[in-house]
Amino acid sequence: xxxxxxxxxxxxxxxxxxxxxxxxxxxxxxxxxxxxxxxxxxxxxxxxxxxxxxxxxxxxxxxxxxxxxxxxxxxxxxxxxxxxxxxxxxxxxxxxxxxxxxxxxxxxxxxxxxxxxxxxxxxxxxxxxxxxxxxxxxxxxxxxxxxxxxxxxxxxxxxxxxxxxxxxxxxxxxxxxxxxxxxxxxxxxxxxxxxxxxxxxxxxxxxxxxxxxxxxxxxxxxxxxxxxxxxxxxxxxxxxxxxxxxxxxxxxxxxxxxxxxxxxxxxxxxxxxxxxxxxxxxxxxxxxxxxxxxxxxxxxxxxxxxxxxxxxxxxxxxxxxxxxxxxxxxxxxxxxxxxxxxxxxxxxxxxxxxxxxxxxxxxxxxxxxxxxxxxxxxxxxxxxxxxxxxxxxxxxxxxxxxxxxxxxxxxxxxxxxxxxxxxxxxxxxxxxxxxxxxxxxxxxxxxxxxxxxxxxxxxxxxxxxxxxxxxxxxxxxxxxxxxxxxxxxxxxxxxxxxxxxxxx
Numbered sequence: 001x002x003x004x005x006x007x008x009x010x011x012x013x014x015x016x017x018x019x020x021x022x023x024x025x026x027x028x029x030x031x032x033x034x035x036x037x038x039x040x041x042x043x044x045x046x047x048x049x050x051x052x053x054x055x056x057x058x059x060x061x062x063x064x065x066x067x068x069x070x071x072x073x074x075x076x077x078x079x080x081x082x083x084x085x086x087x088x089x090x091x092x093x094x095x096x097x098x099x100x101x102x103x104x105x106x107x108x109x110x111x112x113x114x115x116x117x118x119x120x121x122x123x124x125x126x127x128x129x130x131x132x133x134x135x136x137x138x139x140x141x142x143x144x145x146x147x148x149x150x151x152x153x154x155x156x157x158x159x160x161x162x163x164x165x166x167x168x169x170x171x172x173x174x175x176x177x178x179x180x181x182x183x184x185x186x187x188x189x190x191x192x193x194x195x196x197x198x199x200x201x202x203x204x205x206x207x208x209x210x211x212x213x214x215x216x217x218x219x220x221x222x223x224x225x226x227x228x229x230x231x232x233x234x235x236x237x238x239x240x241x242x243x244x245x246x247x248x249x250x251x252x253x254x255x256x257x258x259x260x261x262x263x264x265x266x267x268x269x270x271x272x273x274x275x276x277x278x279x280x281x282x283x284x285x286x287x288x289x290x291x292x293x294x295x296x297x298x299x300x301x302x303x304x305x306x307x308x309x310x311x312x313x314x315x316x317x318x319x320x321x322x323x324x325x326x327x328x329x330x331x332x333x334x335x336x337x338x339x340x341x342x343x344x345x346x347x348x349x350x351x352x353x354x355x356x357x358x359x360x361x362x363x364x365x366x367x368x369x370x371x372x373x374x375x376x377x378x379x380x381x382x383x384x385x386x387x388x389x390x391x392x393x394x395x396x397x398x399x400x401x402x403x404x405x406x407x408x409x410x411x412x413x414x415x416x417x418x419x420x421x422x423x424x425x426x427x428x429x430x431x432x433x434x435x436x437x438x439x440x441x442x443x444x445x446x447x448x449x450x451x452x453x454x455x456x457x458x459x460x461x462x463x464x465x466x467x468x469x470x471x472x473x474x475x476x477x478x479x480x481x482x483x484x485x486x487x488x489x490x491x492x493x494x495x496x497x498x499x500x501x502x503x504x
Contacts, residue, residue: 017285018285021272021285021286021288021289021290021293022289022293023207024289024293024353025289025292025293025294025297029294029297030207030210030211030297030350034214034304035115035119035321036112036115036118037261037262037265038050038304038317038322039308040318041053041258042258042308042314042322043317043318045250045254045257045258045261046240046241046255046258047238047239047254048239048314049250049258050262050305050309051302052259053258053262054259054301056460057259057265059456060263060453060457060460061266062294063424063449065290065294066443066453067424067427067443067449067453068081068423069286069287069290069291069443070427070442071084071426072272072287072290073283073287073439073441074438074439081097081101081419081422081423082365084422084423085423088430089422089425089426091491092483095365095479095480096479096480097418097422098364099475099476099482100415100419100422100476101357101358102358103415103416103472104357104419105354105355105357105361106354106392106399107399107411107412108415109350109355109358110396110403111412113185113351113397113400115321116180116344116347117180117181117184117400118321119340119343120184121152121180122340123341131180132150133174134177135178135179136150136152136180137152137174137175137176137178138175138178138401138404139402140175140404141153141175141404143173143174144170145172145173152319153167153172157316178401178402181400181401182397182401184348184400185355185396185400186393186394186397188348188351188352188355188393189355189389189394192352192393193379193384193390194384206345210342210345211300213338213339214304214342216339216342217307217326217339218303218304218307220330221307221308221311221327221330222307225310225311231310231311232310234313235309235312235313236310240254240255241254241314248463256459256460257464259460260410260414260417262413272286272293284440287441308322312326323339324343358396359385360388362375362385362392363375363385366388368491368493370483375388375391376388410465410467411471411475413468414461414468415472417457417458417460418461418472420453421453421457421461424450424453424454424457428447428450428454431446431447
């Protein structure tokens with residue numbers, strides 16, 4: 001709290017109002033879930049029943065969002081769940097959640113950028129611009145020579161199946177390095193280094209554009225469905241495909257797994273909390289930013305999922321640019337171009353918020369001594385943690401250009417869910433330990449609200465593949481090794497305790 005009251009050129013600038021914060025939340029939420037993961041989640045887990053995935057994820061988000069809002073108003077410090085964990089559960093939990101937030105924000109930004117590059121490539125093809133397959137995809141992605149052009153296999157597999165063409169009979173090449181994703185992340189990093197207010201204004205402009213574009217998509221797609229009722233009658237039947245006999249492959253277990261995978265599409269509201277130290281009036285504005293953005297985006301998610309799965313059979317949606325595939329079905333060329341431009345803008349703003357969140361978490365961890373001091377160095381002119389932003393940007397750019405989309409998405413989801421569990425637990429613990437603390441905003445129906453947030457988040461974690469759990473455990477073990485070897489010896493709290501012991 002003393003840090004929150006600091007002023008001067010070495011501190012973060014308080015320049016964000018309630019509108020900026022709501023826009024920041026919408027900027028993060030409306031992006032990945034709608035533009036990138038809706039199609040793959042429908043194709044792999046739930047079919048048109050992906051709508052149920054969004055509803056289940058939103059319910060979990062409401063409980064977690066109320067807990068975030070209580071903390072953000074009470075502890076207006078950069079760092080989000082990391083700071084809340086430190087204040088309530090102690091340093092070891094703070095380190096675990098801070099390290100876990102790398103999965104949430106860094107892997108999340110890389111996931112978004114992977115989808116963003118898909119829309120760039122799709123838009124480039126509309127104008128006859130193409131990259132060599134080796135520079136258009138991550139390692140392992142397959143491209144086939146189809147109609148004289150190298151096409152991403154996932155994008156044309158449905159057409160090949162209809163024509164009874166075996167992809168193995170076509171010439172194939174594989175991705176090596178996603179150049180577009182790398183350049184996209186570095187461009188966003190440059191924007192963040194220039195300044196938080198400039199980044200927020202840029203984000204607000206794009207948010208307006210992409211909401212308008214989504215409404216246009218709903219209008220064009222909705223008219224198509226009304227004029228061609230045979231489309232939804234075929235594509236929505238069955239609305240929830242029967243389980244294939246394997247957990248998570250359609251049926252209600254598929255809904256549970258799909259909800260876990262797309263859950264990180266909602267992380268915009270907790271990314272808002274990372275900007276608490278840059279809000280003008282955090283006690284009033286943080287709850288508005290968190291809950292307002294969550295409600296608006298949930299409604300849009302459900303509508304877009306319905307229209308998309310009505311236009312295109314769910315089996316053909318396992319692509320990183322599913323909305324582009326959906327709008328192409330309508331044959332409205334100007335609408336197709338507009339939606340693709342809107343998707344680019346939407347995903348760009350999501351990358352802005354996620355990279356903002358990650359750099360602020362590193363900033364807070366560095367201020368506490370858990371990471372090297374240079375991560376909390378503030379640029380004398382721009383008043384942003386520029387070294388933290390640059391480091392995060394470089395690492396995320398490498399992730400986005402070399403790791404496949406599905407692995408990135410699942411790692412982001414499990415990291416997000418673990419962060420939500422710790423925040424909900426923190427609210428519950430602090431209510432019992434310090435009921436006297438002033439709380440400008442109180443999560444209602446406590447302890448029911450934090451308990452339900454924990455239970456629903458844990459249920460969605462259970463629904464994720466075991467490989468994702470294995471990666472999480474390895475990641476946390478690596479983080480604990482860093483904590484023991486470096487962070488614990490440089491922690492301000494541990495150093496202060498050592499001085500007290502020496503004095504006694």
